[in-house]
Structure formats: structure tokens, C-alpha cells
Amino acid sequence: MGIVVQKYGGSSVANADGIKRVAQRIVDAKRDGHDVVVVVSAMGDTTDELIDLAEQVSPLPAGRELDMLLTAGERISMALLAMAIGNLGQEARSFTGSQAGVITDGTHGKAKIIDVTPGRIEKALELGAVAIVAGFQGVSQDTKDITTLGRGGSDTTAVALAAALKADVCEIYSDVDGVFTADPRIVPSARKRERISYEEMLEMAACGAKILHLRCVEYARRYDMPIHVRSSFNKLTGTWITDQKDNDTMEQAIIAGVAHDRSEAKITVVGVPDRVGEAARIFEALADSAVNLDMVVQNVSAASTNLTDISFTLPRDDGQTAMSALARIQDEVGYDSLLYDDQIGKVSLIGAGMRSHPGVTARFFAALAGAGVNIEMISTSEIRISVIVDEAQVDDAVTATHTAFDLDSEDVEAVVYGGTGR
Amino acid sequence: MGIVVQKYGGSSVANADGIKRVAQRIVDAKRDGHDVVVVVSAMGDTTDELIDLAEQVSPLPAGRELDMLLTAGERISMALLAMAIGNLGQEARSFTGSQAGVITDGTHGKAKIIDVTPGRIEKALELGAVAIVAGFQGVSQDTKDITTLGRGGSDTTAVALAAALKADVCEIYSDVDGVFTADPRIVPSARKRERISYEEMLEMAACGAKILHLRCVEYARRYDMPIHVRSSFNKLTGTWITDQKDNDTMEQAIIAGVAHDRSEAKITVVGVPDRVGEAARIFEALADSAVNLDMVVQNVSAASTNLTDISFTLPRDDGQTAMSALARIQDEVGYDSLLYDDQIGKVSLIGAGMRSHPGVTARFFAALAGAGVNIEMISTSEIRISVIVDEAQVDDAVTATHTAFDLDSEDVEAVVYGGTGR
Numbered sequence: 001m002g003i004v005v006q007k008y009g010g011s012s013v014a015n016a017d018g019i020k021r022v023a024q025r026i027v028d029a030k031r032d033g034h035d036v037v038v039v040v041s042a043m044g045d046t047t048d049e050l051i052d053l054a055e056q057v058s059p060l061p062a063g064r065e066l067d068m069l070l071t072a073g074e075r076i077s078m079a080l081l082a083m084a085i086g087n088l089g090q091e092a093r094s095f096t097g098s099q100a101g102v103i104t105d106g107t108h109g110k111a112k113i114i115d116v117t118p119g120r121i122e123k124a125l126e127l128g129a130v131a132i133v134a135g136f137q138g139v140s141q142d143t144k145d146i147t148t149l150g151r152g153g154s155d156t157t158a159v160a161l162a163a164a165l166k167a168d169v170c171e172i173y174s175d176v177d178g179v180f181t182a183d184p185r186i187v188p189s190a191r192k193r194e195r196i197s198y199e200e201m202l203e204m205a206a207c208g209a210k211i212l213h214l215r216c217v218e219y220a221r222r223y224d225m226p227i228h229v230r231s232s233f234n235k236l237t238g239t240w241i242t243d244q245k246d247n248d249t250m251e252q253a254i255i256a257g258v259a260h261d262r263s264e265a266k267i268t269v270v271g272v273p274d275r276v277g278e279a280a281r282i283f284e285a286l287a288d289s290a291v292n293l294d295m296v297v298q299n300v301s302a303a304s305t306n307l308t309d310i311s312f313t314l315p316r317d318d319g320q321t322a323m324s325a326l327a328r329i330q331d332e333v334g335y336d337s338l339l340y341d342d343q344i345g346k347v348s349l350i351g352a353g354m355r356s357h358p359g360v361t362a363r364f365f366a367a368l369a370g371a372g373v374n375i376e377m378i379s380t381s382e383i384r385i386s387v388i389v390d391e392a393q394v395d396d397a398v399t400a401t402h403t404a405f406d407l408d409s410e411d412v413e414a415v416v417y418g419g420t421g422r
Numbered sequence: 423m424g425i426v427v428q429k430y431g432g433s434s435v436a437n438a439d440g441i442k443r444v445a446q447r448i449v450d451a452k453r454d455g456h457d458v459v460v461v462v463s464a465m466g467d468t469t470d471e472l473i474d475l476a477e478q479v480s481p482l483p484a485g486r487e488l489d490m491l492l493t494a495g496e497r498i499s500m501a502l503l504a505m506a507i508g509n510l511g512q513e514a515r516s517f518t519g520s521q522a523g524v525i526t527d528g529t530h531g532k533a534k535i536i537d538v539t540p541g542r543i544e545k546a547l548e549l550g551a552v553a554i555v556a557g558f559q560g561v562s563q564d565t566k567d568i569t570t571l572g573r574g575g576s577d578t579t580a581v582a583l584a585a586a587l588k589a590d591v592c593e594i595y596s597d598v599d600g601v602f603t604a605d606p607r608i609v610p611s612a613r614k615r616e617r618i619s620y621e622e623m624l625e626m627a628a629c630g631a632k633i634l635h636l637r638c639v640e641y642a643r644r645y646d647m648p649i650h651v652r653s654s655f656n657k658l659t660g661t662w663i664t665d666q667k668d669n670d671t672m673e674q675a676i677i678a679g680v681a682h683d684r685s686e687a688k689i690t691v692v693g694v695p696d697r698v699g700e701a702a703r704i705f706e707a708l709a710d711s712a713v714n715l716d717m718v719v720q721n722v723s724a725a726s727t728n729l730t731d732i733s734f735t736l737p738r739d740d741g742q743t744a745m746s747a748l749a750r751i752q753d754e755v756g757y758d759s760l761l762y763d764d765q766i767g768k769v770s771l772i773g774a775g776m777r778s779h780p781g782v783t784a785r786f787f788a789a790l791a792g793a794g795v796n797i798e799m800i801s802t803s804e805i806r807i808s809v810i811v812d813e814a815q816v817d818d819a820v821t822a823t824h825t826a827f828d829l830d831s832e833d834v835e836a837v838v839y840g841g842t843g844r
Contacts, residue, residue, distance in 0.1 A: 016478035023479075050498065056438035057445075057502050058509035065508065068516050069501035072494040076472065079491035080479050086487065087480035094490050099566075120566075144521075144542075 003125070003167040004029055007039040007135065007158035009174045012232040013077050014044030022173075022232060023084035026130055030090055035125045037165060039135045039158040040081055042073025063108030067137075067148045071096070074134035074154075082132045092130040095120060097137035098146065101164075102157060104138035110150030113157075113219075114141055116164035133161060152213020159216050163223035170225055173232035176211055178239035179204065181257040181407040186395050189408040193256065194237070197244040200256040200350055201227075203384045207348035208261025217241065244352070254353030254360065255405045260398050261346040262391060264294060265319045266376070268311040269326060271336025279310060281333055282326065289325040291318045294346075295379040295388065307336070311377065313388060316342050344376065345394035348386040349401060361385055367404035373397045424590040425547070426451055429461040429557065429580035431596045434654040435499050436466035444595075444654060445506035448552055452512055457547045459587060461557045461580040462503055464495025485530030489559070489570045493518070496556035496576075504554045514552040517542060519559035520568065523586075524579060526560035532572030535579075535641075536563055538586035555583060574635020581638050585645035592647055595654035598633055600661035601626065603679040603829040608817050611830040615678065616659070619666040622678040622772055623649075625806045629770035630683025639663065666774070676775030676782065677827045682820050683768040684813060686716060687741045688798070690733040691748060693758030701732060703755055704748065711747040713740045716768075717801040717810065729758070733799065735810060738764050766798065767816035770808040771823060783807055789826035795819045 006026065013019050030036045050069050054061045061069075078094040085092035101117035124131040135154025138147050149156055155172055162170035179201065182190040196204070198221035205214040211229060220227050220241065230238025272278050279298065286293060296312040314322055319342060326338055347368075354360040364385055368375060373396055377388035389397050402408060428448065435441050452458045472491050476483045483491075500516040507514035523539035546553040557576025560569050571578055577594055584592035601623065604612040618626070620643035627636040633651060642649050642663065652660025694700055701720065708715060718734040736744055741764060748760055769790075776782040786807055790797060795818055799810035811819050824830060 019479050053502055054505055057441050057506040061505035062508045065501045065504040065516055069498060072497040075494040076491060079487045080475055082487040083476055083483035084479040086484045094487055
């Protein structure tokens, strides 16, 4: 049998019992005949505790040193996991990102993987050992400094290693059973998907499903590496994320799922003179402040005034930065005023099948109307429709949409739908 | 000015306040014009906490993994210290033992330094940065695995780096003001020594003075690297440990100090047949069990029985191992019985001056007799006399000896005499 890469998040290895439980799973996989490579995150709250220490000594720590500090977290969890596996009679060797050959650029805190040269991992596998690799970290190509990969870093490490090692599968373990048709905390009848395509998962991740980070899915799609998302607390089959181009389209569900996101805010720039270049000036100012925009809408200019309104959504965390950047250019652009609204939510309907099934948009909007939900903004991609609604109506919108597309399961499982670690 | 290597122990960087205080000291040294390299231990109890975690997942963790785990401790303290220095406007860069070029053999848990190639440290100094180096750790020459240096490891790292960088001095900071003529907790009138030779310090360290580990002093002597032992809590001059061969002997004190040690036990093998090879068999058995002996005494054989008694001292921690090893060879050797006594203490008088001053032994023993202290065993070197006494009489023995050799100070300082970290 081939190589399996398994990734365990911080909640799976939060304490000694968790580590021992995960160790047993790994040994089971090894005894099934696989070569096993494990990517592990820092234990539970370790990262937060380290960040807290950093804040106590410096309000603005150097990125290089913050990365050096935070990488201690995985060092601890990976060594403990290797010991626990050794205690079960199976040799295991832990490797830092650097030792595992995770080569990155030099952007501390959110480094990008440039190359993976897992020679020492392959050597360990040849010797019959399980290789444990620190997630979330690498070493910069130019300066040989330790880097961290930022959000979704451990998942991305796992997929990148799996691709470099030509593994059969990259298994991502968390406290969630898989990818669901909606958040089961909102829709108790949500079903676990058996399979979902890279594209659909990308849209799900971009639209607020926290189970996998966008970046990790992009990496998997690029290298066509199957991901199996599953729970570390049971042995159930989870959700397979694969390339489904070759699949029989008859089998493909029209709708993959309903995602939602409560982390965005909406800014409206009121009374922008409708001249060439004014909108560009606004978006330049936002880009200069490193604000990431999501949806953008510009109203048709009222002929009488020749003024228009521009609305966009962005992460709430960037709200203050964006408002300040816009305030600085008010005189230059000559707009009237700014409106800020963080009581919004985004509800997205995702499915590769909507390409070939007309009427999806009509059915979606009819469901929202039936539930009394007002649509504030709309954006679409080839396989997704997203709407901005009042935050208080997000649950109603998700539930109504889920039912309208016949996604409800008959046997409701009790599941916990949580975020993953880094 | 030249390079100064400073080493701070775990108690000096036990929390954020300690780290900030140490950072200020380092910046002061840099602003005085020195190139500064800092070796730092893990914060306070970090190492114990990590060992505790390891014990929770495995009763006998692999040495390689234990080293990987423990080295997370210095990684945290060095990154935090670099941040705190950066916050004072001085650039600082932290380096792991491996990055600093500390090359060791592959003996996990107590690796020996083979070579130091501090190219990255020199580069950082050239750029005007302070270099912060993780103590206690290195990388093995053959397998490139992370190693730890064992007891006294951080002090040894500091001296080894200082030697490789041809530093002017290696400053060892702890919570003690320097090397005293005796433990001030026992002898309040003990004086801080301004200078002491490598040889004397070696004997002091071997005889229970916990301020510096034997290994670090040996390294300093070999490379003739001056050590300045001082407190991180004040700016007082501490004690300089240097080569004093060239010093005017008139200035040299006859006695460097009185050391004591309560960590040993005594074993007596009673009724050993006085035949060639029997004693050798006993010491072979102890050596095979990796027991380190200190003092050894063999009584003259009583002619009537042709039986002798062999006594030796050893670390109490090795007591059970030694007794078991001896019990296993009782039939083979044919001795009568074993006696175990851990209610003993060792008191040592150390001074290079005793070479040229006859009568030191007589004065020492007279002082002990005057204090009513009975001598159980004696051992000597060229610059040291050690006696084993009843543990309850150690304080009396130290005080009487200190007074007999006129070591008492007129102005008694209130000091705390503690051990150093690793």
C-alpha cells in the first residue's frame, strides 16, 4: 500500500489523553500496511498562550521572532506524539518544517510554500518509522529563517507534503465528521456529503465553511491530491474532496451545500461623483491599506444628480482600517458620506450542478422570499450564488434554502460543527 | 570593543518582567559599545513542565524525541527575549543551537559539543544586531538530529560560543552575586571572591558549589576563556574565573573557599576476602551500572581474618542502583554484607595556595576537632582536602573551617546563595 498523510488539529491533541488516542489511530493505520506521515498542529491553546506571552514583552514583535516563538508549539506536540507512538511499540520520528523540507518565501507570519523536499521523511519511511511533521511552519529559501504559514497553515502543510510524497490520500482530522450540506447547528437535518469536488469545496471555504482553509483546497486541486476530511473522535468515513470532472454527472448533486458567514461588514460610500476614475481611486485607497474586499455593488447613477453609491463587503476585522482609508480621501474624491453596517450575514448556495440546471437562482430567491428574508446584495460565480442579508435572518435563510433544495436528511445525526485550528 | 557573551539562566527570564529586565541589561551592554551574544535557558519551570507532559504520554520516551521536546523551552525564551530587545529599539535575532553552529555528538540527553561554527552569529553581529542563542542544545554531526547537552548545558554553550567567537569574556548571570568563600546561608560572614582560578573553581564545582557546572569550567580552562559570574538582579561586579598562573602569588589567597555537599551517600562492603581482583570485581560491577563513585577507602586487612572493608561515596540518586549491583555479585565475591548511609555530608577546603603552604591539613582538622566534628573519610588533591562527616554536623564544620582560615568578612552582605539552572 502507499503513503497516507494524516493531519491532526490542535483540538485532537489538546492534552495527553488526546495525544495517546491519536497515537493509537496512527499505529492502526501503520499496521494496516500504510506508510504513514502525520502533520500535527500545536496543542489546544498553546498558540494563544505564546501570543499572549509575546504581547507581554512587546506590543509589536518582530515577525521573525514571532515565528520562532510560535513554532515551539508544534515542536512540543510533535515530540509528544512521537513518544506516544513509540510507547505503542512503533518507531516514530518527529521533524520540524525545516527538517521536513518545507521551503517557503520569507514573509513571516504568512509565508508561502515554494518547494517541498521531503528527503528525511522518505528516509524515515524507508526505515519503517512513522514520520511526524510540524504543521504551519517552514524555512525561508533565502535567509534560512524559520517561517510560519499563517491561517490554514497546517492543513496546507499536509496537502503539500502529500503531493510531494505522491501519497494516496491526505486525511484531515478534526472534531467534525466531514463536510455538511449546511451548518448542523443551524440545520439539524443537514447531511454529511460523501464526496465534493475541489471547486465546490473552494466556494464553500470562501463562503464561510470553516472546515478547510481555501488555501489548502487550492493546493490540493492544483496537485490533484484527494483530501479525506474526517473526525479524529470516531472511525466513520468522512467527506472525500476530489476532482469530479470524470464522474458521471447523473450522480452529481445539483447543490453541494449552503454556507453562511457572519464575519463580514458592509460599507457604503454615498454620493460619489459619477466620473471616470473616482471608483478606481476608492478601491486603490482600500488596496493600499491591505483591505480585502468581497462583494462590490455600484448603483446606477441618478441622472438628475450625476451621483452614485458604491457598496462593498469586507471582513469586520478590516472595518476600521477601511473607514479610515476612505475618510482620508473624502476631499479628493468628493463623496458625501460613509455608512458602516456590521449587522449583515452572507448566505451562499454552492453546487457544480447549477451550471447545467437552470432555475436554481429563481428557486433560491423564492425560498428566501418565502422566509421573509430581504436580499441586500447579490454576487454569483459559475457554481455559486451569494446574498447579503440582515444578520438576524441568516438562520432562517439557511434553513429555508436547505429545505427548498431537498437537502434535508431523514436520519438526523447529532454532530458538532466547529472550526478547525490553524 | 570586543565581543561579550552573556548567559542568563531560567530564573532570570522566568516571566515577562524578568525578560524585559534582562533585555534592558543587554541593550545597555550593546550601547556601551560591545558586540553582544546572549545565551538563554528556558523560562523558569518550562523544562519541568515539558518533562511532566512527556511522562504523561510515555514512561520511557525516546531520547531523540525528548530532546526535540525540551528544546522548545529555549526556543520560547530566546524569541521572547529578542522581541523585548527589539521593543527597546535594538535589533536582535534569535538562533537555535543548530542555527548557531553548536555541533554535538549523537548522545541524546547529554550530548558533547564537538565543534562550534558560529557563522550566522558573526553575520548578525556584523549587521549590528544582538544575537540570542538557545542554550543547552545543538545538532548532531552525523544524523542532523536535535540534541541537548544535559546538566550545565547552557553555561557550556555560552563558554563554547565565547571561545569560538574569541570573545573578551563570558558573563554568566544568575540570582547569585558571585562565588563566595562558603555558602552564605550557612556562614553569613562569607565573602564574595573577586577572582578565582579555573582549577579552584573546578574543585569548588566538584565539591558541591552549585554556581557553575564542572563541565563549563573545564571548557573555559581548556580555551582560557575568562568567566565573569554575576547577578542579573544588580550591577555589582561578581567573581572573575581566570587563569591565574601568571598572577603574583603574593596576591593569591591560600584558601579559595569552603564547599559542602549533602547529595552523597556512603556504601560499605563489609568482609571482602583480601584476594587480588576482588576489589576490581566490585568496582567493575558499579561501573557496569553507570554509578559514579567519588571517594573510595579500603581498610587494611585484619591479619587474623584476611578480610577487608571497602567504603565509597556516590550520589544518593545512584544509591539503589549501586546496592542492587553489589547484591548481585555477593556470592561471586563472597563478602559478608552491605551498609548504606545517606546521613553524610562532604566538606571541602579548596585553595591553590595550599600547594605552597604546609600545615593547611593540620589547621583544617584542628578546626573540625574544635567544633566536635568526627571525620569519617578523607580524600585530597593537590589543591583540595575533603572530609566526609555526619550530615547533621556539616554546618558546624563549614563555619569552624571558614573562621579558622580567616575567611570571615567584616561587612556581611545579605545574599542568597542558590543553584543555577541548566
